[in-house]
Amino acid sequence: xxTLDERPAADNPTVERSTPLVSAGAITSEGGQExxxxxxxxxxxxxRESGSVLRLSESAAAALADVANDVDEDQTMIINMGxxxxxxxxxxxxxxxxxxxxxxxxxxxxxxxxxGMEKTGETLSFMQGGTNMTRMDYxxxxxxxxxxxxxxxxxxxxxxxxxxxxQWMRMLLSELNRMSSxxxxxxxxxxxxxxxxxxxxxxxxxxxVLRFFQKVTGLRMNHNFIRPGGxxxxxxxxxxxDVLALLDMLPERLAEYEVLxxxxxxxxxxxxxxxxxxxxxxxxxxxxxxxxxSTGLAWDLRKDLPYLMYDEVEFDVVVGLHGDAYDRYAIRxxxxxxxxxxxxxxxxxxxxxxxxxxxxKVTPPPRGRIDESMEALIHHxxxxxxxxxxxxxxxxxxxxxxxxxxxxxxxxxxxxVPYRLHxxxxxxxxxxxxxxxxxxxxxxxxxxxxxxxxPVLGEVDx
Amino acid sequence: xxxxxxxxxxxSGVTVHDSLGQRVLFVDKSVYVATITNxxxxxxxxxxxxxxxxxxxxxxxxxxxxxxxxxxEIVVNLLSLAQRKRVRVxxxxxxxxxxxSLFDIHPSTxxxxxxxxxxxGVAFDGHPDLTRILMPEDWDGHPLRKxxxxxxxxxxxxxxxx
Numbered sequence: 001x002x003t004l005d006e007r008p009a010a011d012n013p014t015v016e017r018s019t020p021l022v023s024a025g026a027i028t029s030e031g032g033q034e035x036x037x038x039x040x041x042x043x044x045x046x047x048r049e050s051g052s053v054l055r056l057s058e059s060a061a062a063a064l065a066d067v068a069n070d071v072d073e074d075q076t077m078i079i080n081m082g083x084x085x086x087x088x089x090x091x092x093x094x095x096x097x098x099x100x101x102x103x104x105x106x107x108x109x110x111x112x113x114x115x116g117m118e119k120t121g122e123t124l125s126f127m128q129g130g131t132n133m134t135r136m137d138y139x140x141x142x143x144x145x146x147x148x149x150x151x152x153x154x155x156x157x158x159x160x161x162x163x164x165x166x167q168w169m170r171m172l173l174s175e176l177n178r179m180s181s182x183x184x185x186x187x188x189x190x191x192x193x194x195x196x197x198x199x200x201x202x203x204x205x206x207x208x209v210l211r212f213f214q215k216v217t218g219l220r221m222n223h224n225f226i227r228p229g230g231x232x233x234x235x236x237x238x239x240x241x242d243v244l245a246l247l248d249m250l251p252e253r254l255a256e257y258e259v260l261x262x263x264x265x266x267x268x269x270x271x272x273x274x275x276x277x278x279x280x281x282x283x284x285x286x287x288x289x290x291x292x293x294s295t296g297l298a299w300d301l302r303k304d305l306p307y308l309m310y311d312e313v314e315f316d317v318v319v320g321l322h323g324d325a326y327d328r329y330a331i332r333x334x335x336x337x338x339x340x341x342x343x344x345x346x347x348x349x350x351x352x353x354x355x356x357x358x359x360x361k362v363t364p365p366p367r368g369r370i371d372e373s374m375e376a377l378i379h380h381x382x383x384x385x386x387x388x389x390x391x392x393x394x395x396x397x398x399x400x401x402x403x404x405x406x407x408x409x410x411x412x413x414x415x416x417v418p419y420r421l422h423x424x425x426x427x428x429x430x431x432x433x434x435x436x437x438x439x440x441x442x443x444x445x446x447x448x449x450x451x452x453x454x455p456v457l458g459e460v461d462x
Numbered sequence: 463x464x465x466x467x468x469x470x471x472x473x474s475g476v477t478v479h480d481s482l483g484q485r486v487l488f489v490d491k492s493v494y495v496a497t498i499t500n501x502x503x504x505x506x507x508x509x510x511x512x513x514x515x516x517x518x519x520x521x522x523x524x525x526x527x528x529x530x531x532x533x534x535e536i537v538v539n540l541l542s543l544a545q546r547k548r549v550r551v552x553x554x555x556x557x558x559x560x561x562x563s564l565f566d567i568h569p570s571t572x573x574x575x576x577x578x579x580x581x582x583g584v585a586f587d588g589h590p591d592l593t594r595i596l597m598p599e600d601w602d603g604h605p606l607r608k609x610x611x612x613x614x615x616x617x618x619x620x621x622x623x624x
Contacts, residue, residue: 033599044565044590048572111596118581119605119612154482283543286508286570297543304546392524395482396511396539396550407511409537413520424511424539432573461596 035078035095035107038071049097049105049435075099081446083112088450089188090457094434096446103446106438108431113461121421125387126152129418130224133408136423137459138221139184142177142213143401144423144459145226146170150307151397151408152228155390156362163354166230167308172243172346173216173226174308174399175339179250180209181402182332182339185454186257189329192451193270198260205253212242229363230356243347247340254336262330271326275437275449278323285436286429289404290335291453294320294327301400313345325452332454335402362388387416396424403427403454425459479526486550488529494553495562498538502567506540506549509568513537514578518608532556534584538564560585581606 038046082093091112097105121132133148134141153159187202210220215236217223225232261267277287279295292299298317302310318334320327356363364383365376392414398407404426411420430453437449475490476497489497498509515535517523525531532554540549555561563586564571575586576595583604586592593599603610 033593033595042590048569048590111594111598114596116605123612157482283508284569286510286568288510299543393482394515396484396548398510405510407539409511409513409539411515413523419520420515422511422513422515422537424513428573428577429570432570 033109033111035097035105035109037078038073046105049107050439071099071104076104083109089455092431092450092455092457092460094446094450096438096443098443101442101444103438103441103443106435106446108434110428110431110457110460113457115462117462118421118423121418123417125416126228126390126418127384127387127416129421130227131222132421133423134222134224135458136425136462137401137403137406137427137456139181139456140177140402141222142170142173142226143399143406145224146174147397147399147401147406147408148410149226149228150399151395151410152390154395154397155393155410155412156228156388157391158229158357158359158362161357161359162230163357164309164351165353166355166357168346168350169231169235169355170226171308171310171313172343172350173213173231175342175346176209176212176243176246178402179336179339179343180206180213182336183209185332185402186261189451189454190261192447193267195261195267198257201253201256201260205250208246208249212239212246215239215242227356229359230354232356234355240347243343247344250336250340254333257333262333268326270445270448271324271329271452273322273324273326274441274445275325275452276323277433277437281436282323282433285432287404287433288426289400289402289430290328290331291404291430291433293318293331295323296321301398301405305398307399309349312349313342315339315342325448328452328454332402389414389416390418398424401426403456403459404430406459423459423462425462427453427455427457427460428462431455431460477526477529481550484548484550486552488526489551489553491553491555491559491561494551495564495567497551498540498564498567501540501549501551505542505544506547508541508543509538509564509570509574510541510548511537511539512564512571512574512578514582514584514606516582516606516608530554532559534559534582536561536578536584555584560587562587563589565589580604583607 035049076097076099078095078097080093080095082088083091093109093112095107095109096103117132117136121129124132129148130145133144137144150159153162183202183206187199187206190198190202213223214220216239217225277291277295279297282292282295296319298319300317303317315338318331318338320331360379364380369376370380390412392412394411396407396409398405405424406426407424409422409424410418413419433453434449438446441449475493477488479486479488487497515537516533517531517535518533521531523531534555534557536553536555538551540551561584563575565588573595575589576592578584579586579592580594580596581604594601597605
């Protein structure tokens with residue numbers, strides 16, 4: 001461990017020490033991030049890495065004593081899993097302490113995909129911020145744009161004036177995005193567990209949904225379509241038929257998944273009882289989404305703290321019973337069906353009207369006006385170069401993304417650029433469950449456990 | 463349970479504020495842990511988020527009367543599942559000050575406090591494993607500080623033979 005001051009200047013000759021660009025940092029001394037041997041770490045860190053979450057009574061602790069915690073270090077081995085491992089969903093690196101094939105401790109080491117997106121967010125205006133947000137959780141970009149837009153609108157004080165059509169369109173896209181994200185989970189979960197053909201099927205169905213997104217937004221991913229004030233454009237002609245075609249195609253395919261996976265004894269053997277987490281542990285670890293619901297708690301922000309028009313549609317919150325990897329798989333499969341149910345209601349209820357707020361402060365003029373009006377041209381130019389000013393204040397808004405609660409905390413100083421943009425990424429928090437779910441399991445099950453969390457590393461590292 | 467009951471237990475050092483319809487508690491650092499413990503007892507059992515803001519470039523910000531502005535602010539978002547309510551706790555701390563860790567009350571803050579430490583250089587006392595989480599472990603500086611400029615930081619090559 002070296003502090004900033006102690007490090008010799010020769011360490012990094014490109015940094016000119018005479019003009020310190022980095023004023024801060026000397027107050028801390030950073031330790032290693034890796035999993036260290038038991039003799040080198042504190043009791044608290046050891047407990048943490050072995051997955052202890054709650055304070056237990058002595059009898060409850062004795063019941064858990066099937067996995068020894070006072071093992072001889074000669075009998076254990078610390079290995080790396082990742083960052084380059086096909087089942088780590090990108091660049092998640094886990095360090096595991098093994099005794100034979102049993103996992104005793106686990107430590108997720110993240111940051112390999114860190115690109116400073118929260119810092120970037122402080123340089124992009126509220127108009128441009130969506131392009132940054134959409135790239136965090138790249139499997140549910142529309143939900144990320146949505147939470148950013150909702151937070152910005154709340155700061156602007158226009159959150160009650162968003163036209164109904166825009167709100168229903170946002171819901172339509174959000175639910176379709178949930179379906180595409182869960183379909184990709186089906187694919188990767190299948191692949192991680194050896195059902196390789198499932199990867200092709202899941203990917204194929206997801207591509208159908210993305211094709212619809214491409215038609216609506218112009219892009220398969222990273223749309224920047226949901227913007228403060230509404231959405232970027234109206235739905236294209238024939239959108240209803242496209243959605244209906246999706247809804248007609250999917251039930252049959254989902255039934256095929258059930259045959260391929262749910263009904264298979266091998267599939268059940270690999271998932272049932274693996275990576276178990278209890279409800280109190282999930283709450284203590286602030287796990288949200290399918291992980292929390294797999295423990296039997298019906299907590300879904302769409303139902304419990306409704307946003308958009310979710311209180312006007314009927315759907316069920318799918319919960320599990322055992323908190324294991326199988327429940328999390330089944331919840332996501334059934335959530336696809338629930339999303340389809342919501343989408344059908346949206347098709348019936350989609351109102352006509354504006355797709356964005358008619359507030360000149362945040363809304364650029366229609367394209368046609370620019371050719372004929374100098375004022376419209378200036379307005380368009382100003383809004384896309386300078387952006388719009390947002391009143392000073394701070395706000396936290398959260399919605400239910402496919403992975404759990406995605407939150408957006410924005411501090412505005414009254415300018416057109418956020419002073420601070422923080423994203424509460426569900427995967428970042430959910431990954432903390434790994435040491436707990438892994439404890440006492442087999443190495444082979446580690447893959448199933450990672451997969452059942454469904455982490456997106458773009459959002460873990462941001 | 464109302465907010466007045468929440469603050470009644472530790473009345474001094476807590477200022478209740480409304481920010482765009484969201485309940486915010488400005489809490490003095492000395493009663494930070496006590497307030498979070500009380501809120502836990504009141505049902506706010508889930509620590510959804512913990513982050514920080516560096517107010518270096520925004521000295522004249524609006525704060526309720528009685529709250530002394532400091533450079534950093536720790537922002538904790540708590541959630542009550544039973545009451546379907548959120549509360550936000552904001553604590554002012556000066557540069558170089560450390561915060562007590564919430565790990566013993568909310569184990570979920572482990573990664574979040576490490577992130578704040580990594581990005582802002584705010585240390586948390588009593589955290590089991592306070593190391594950098596997103597940046598490499600031998601990185602210089604804390605990127606989300608406002609005096610950590612973008613675009614002018616030389617690329618740091620670590621461990622390469624010169």
